Amino acid sequence: MPKVKLSQNFVNNPPSTSKRRKTDYYDTLQPGLILEVRVNGRGTYYLRCRQHDGKTKQIKLGAVQEISLAEARSKATEVRQHHTTQDETPATNQITLSSFVYENYLPYVKLHKRSWEFDEKTLVKKILPQWGNRELGSITRADIVEYHNNFARQGYKPGTANRHLALVKHLFNLACKWDIIEKNPAKGVTPFANPNTKERYLSTTETSRLLLAIQQSPAPVSPDIILFLLYTGARRSEALKAKWQDMDLERCIWTVPLSKSGKPRYIPLSQAAMEILRKRLASRYPGSDYVFTNPGTGTRFKHIYNAWHSIRTQADLQDVRLHDLRHNFASMLVNQGRSLYEVQKLLGHADSKTTQRYAHLSQESLMEAANLVGESIRAGQAAA
Numbered sequence: 001m002p003k004v005k006l007s008q009n010f011v012n013n014p015p016s017t018s019k020r021r022k023t024d025y026y027d028t029l030q031p032g033l034i035l036e037v038r039v040n041g042r043g044t045y046y047l048r049c050r051q052h053d054g055k056t057k058q059i060k061l062g063a064v065q066e067i068s069l070a071e072a073r074s075k076a077t078e079v080r081q082h083h084t085t086q087d088e089t090p091a092t093n094q095i096t097l098s099s100f101v102y103e104n105y106l107p108y109v110k111l112h113k114r115s116w117e118f119d120e121k122t123l124v125k126k127i128l129p130q131w132g133n134r135e136l137g138s139i140t141r142a143d144i145v146e147y148h149n150n151f152a153r154q155g156y157k158p159g160t161a162n163r164h165l166a167l168v169k170h171l172f173n174l175a176c177k178w179d180i181i182e183k184n185p186a187k188g189v190t191p192f193a194n195p196n197t198k199e200r201y202l203s204t205t206e207t208s209r210l211l212l213a214i215q216q217s218p219a220p221v222s223p224d225i226i227l228f229l230l231y232t233g234a235r236r237s238e239a240l241k242a243k244w245q246d247m248d249l250e251r252c253i254w255t256v257p258l259s260k261s262g263k264p265r266y267i268p269l270s271q272a273a274m275e276i277l278r279k280r281l282a283s284r285y286p287g288s289d290y291v292f293t294n295p296g297t298g299t300r301f302k303h304i305y306n307a308w309h310s311i312r313t314q315a316d317l318q319d320v321r322l323h324d325l326r327h328n329f330a331s332m333l334v335n336q337g338r339s340l341y342e343v344q345k346l347l348g349h350a351d352s353k354t355t356q357r358y359a360h361l362s363q364e365s366l367m368e369a370a371n372l373v374g375e376s377i378r379a380g381q382a383a384a
Helices: 008-012 069-083 097-112 116-131 141-153 158-177 204-216 222-232 236-240 271-282 305-314 324-335 340-347 352-383
Strands: 022-027 033-038 043-050 056-063 253-256 265-268
Touching: 008 069, 033 069, 043 069, 056 069, 097 116, 097 158, 116 141, 116 158, 141 158, 204 222, 204 305, 222 236, 222 271, 222 305, 222 324, 324 340, 324 352, 340 352
Parallel strands: none
Antiparallel strands: 022 033, 033 043, 043 056, 253 265
């Protein structure tokens, strides 16, 4: 239920409603005036007002082909005076959560949020069964605290519970932004402390074990994906979605068209990574655009958990996650004396604060360098 300052140009060229049956736009200048835009592009003016008996009624004023915006505003004033005792805005807080989700929230996030599929799945399976029939304004902070705490009772990890809480906060933030409710009931609900945020790095011995397990794996493609992640520090999803058209094999540059930051990013490919690409190119699946293609189906891999779990078990690295290979890439760079700015660019971090967590590793390298100076001075003293 977005609110906009309607103009004749907006009326003549409304935004696409995508897969929605219709979208209602509330005019910010004329209380209660609604422009309804259907999926076929046709628009109709309505006035929503509360009558003498206290009931809210939506009255049709006319199609946009019949009357102009100025005429619709004038007619809305006349109709309101006839049907009500005083101008009142619609009681938007009487909208149910289910109605808000399907009519407003999901259509919006599908256009503006890359992780909207998680939102839709969580809303349908977790949130709407509890609160779907309740009025949006009736959901309290106590309700949300109970929802959040219930994940801990069921044995979920803090990170999982916090992700669901973040979704609820985002949902109500949008409801406030669109003036549907006045306050966000999720504001001030504290996330759980997450002790599992420590990065995991591989020692030289662990790396050797991992490489041996990869070499011995019978899987045809997954070991190459794992090596590619080791050599590039890329995100798993970036590698699994990588296409040949994104690979500049002459300049050794991989273009990720849409990174997590919402912008393209460019990953330099080492010789080790290039060897993986040449190997995959030599056995490229006919007609497939993806670098890593399932040889059985000809489609891209959606996940490689089974192969990864088998390899890490073989290497006795059960606590290492696939995403930890990205952390390991960063730690190796820092310990080799590369700057945090270089690490930020190679990992594609939009915010330098994300990269700062590797700063303690650079301090270890600096300490080693400082010790070299001390040892050199002492050696000179001994020689004298």
